Amino acid sequence: GDSVTQMEGPVTLSEEAFLTINCTYTATGYPSLFWYVQYPGEGLQLLLKATKADDKGSNKGFEATYRKETTSFHLEKGSVQVSDSAVYFCALDAGNTPLVFGKGTRLSVIA
Amino acid sequence: GAVVSQHPSWVICKSGTSVKIECRSLDFQATTMFWYRQFPKQSLMLMATSNEGSKATYEQGVEKDKFLINHASLTLSTLTVTSAHPEDSSFYICSARDLWGGGTGNTIYFGEGSWLTVV
Numbered sequence: 001g002d003s004v005t006q007m008e009g010p011v012t013l014s015e016e017a018f019l020t021i022n023c024t025y026t027a028t029g030y031p032s033l034f035w036y037v038q039y040p041g042e043g044l045q046l047l048l049k050a051t052k053a054d055d056k057g058s059n060k061g062f063e064a065t066y067r068k069e070t071t072s073f074h075l076e077k078g079s080v081q082v083s084d085s086a087v088y089f090c091a092l093d094a095g096n097t098p099l100v101f102g103k104g105t106r107l108s109v110i111a
Numbered sequence: 112g113a114v115v116s117q118h119p120s121w122v123i124c125k126s127g128t129s130v131k132i133e134c135r136s137l138d139f140q141a142t143t144m145f146w147y148r149q150f151p152k153q154s155l156m157l158m159a160t161s162n163e164g165s166k167a168t169y170e171q172g173v174e175k176d177k178f179l180i181n182h183a184s185l186t187l188s189t190l191t192v193t194s195a196h197p198e199d200s201s202f203y204i205c206s207a208r209d210l211w212g213g214g215t216g217n218t219i220y221f222g223e224g225s226w227l228t229v230v
Contacts, residue, residue, distance in 0.1 A: 032217065043117070043204050043224035044155075089154065096208070098145050099219055103154045 002027040006090045006102035013080055013109050021075040021105045023064075023090035033057075033066050033073040034091040034099070044089065047075075080109045114138055115207050117222030124195055124229055131191045132225045134205030140185035141207035145219070146178075149202045161188045195229040202226055 007022040025033065032051045036044040048057030053068035062077045073090060090102040114137040124130045134144055142163045147155040159180050160168045167180035177199075179191040188207075192199050206221045 034219075036221070041224075041226075044206075044221040046218065046220060049218060093217070093219065096143065098157050098160060099206070101154050106152075 002092055002094055002100045004090050004092050004100050004102040006105055010106040010108055015082055015109055015111050016079045019077040019080045021088055023073045023075065023102060025071050025092050027092055027094055029094060032093040034093065035064055035075050036089045036091060038087045082109045082111055085109045115220045115222040117205055117225050119225060120223060121226045126196055126229055127194055129191055129193045130195055130227060131189055132203055134188045134222050136186045136207040139209040142185060143208045144182060144188040145206045146180060146190050147204045149204060155204060192227065197229045200227055200229045
């Protein structure tokens, strides 16, 4: 079945550091890919998405490119802030079915 | 983006009572909604898929008589935890599929989550 694998955390970075959270997937067909962010005590917020190969999703300084050849959707940000501390989930949507999530990566940014 | 609202955000109930959590899509119609449970520092565990006008599809191991799901309209799904026990205490999150997405495409949006504490 479809699956998502993302790097295990926690990830601790200093403010203004470069962030990469790796995400790879396995899927039949052509899924859409998402990154969601969960701040402490809250639900999930859509951060960005890409619906087809080579699409780049971007939002709030975060970017991820849908790479079909490497089945990856790595999340990047050039300069993280303390307010980016959260749990990040990579997810795959194969159609009219529930999302397939990675296990989440906890990011802590220290000043 | 589209908005999904959950209510209540926090609820405390006595053991043996039932509690209802509502999930509403505020600016789109959702034929499909999903209910999740999240344990501390873990990923989301899918409990069931709720389809408007039909019975919910439960994941293996989820007691459908304990976690009643009703999706009576295109904008509302409810989760009722019946005869709640302390082990049911958890963070419950719903999500809804926006099929048309207002131009952004088929996307799933999440509610803010509901903290349930059973005492």
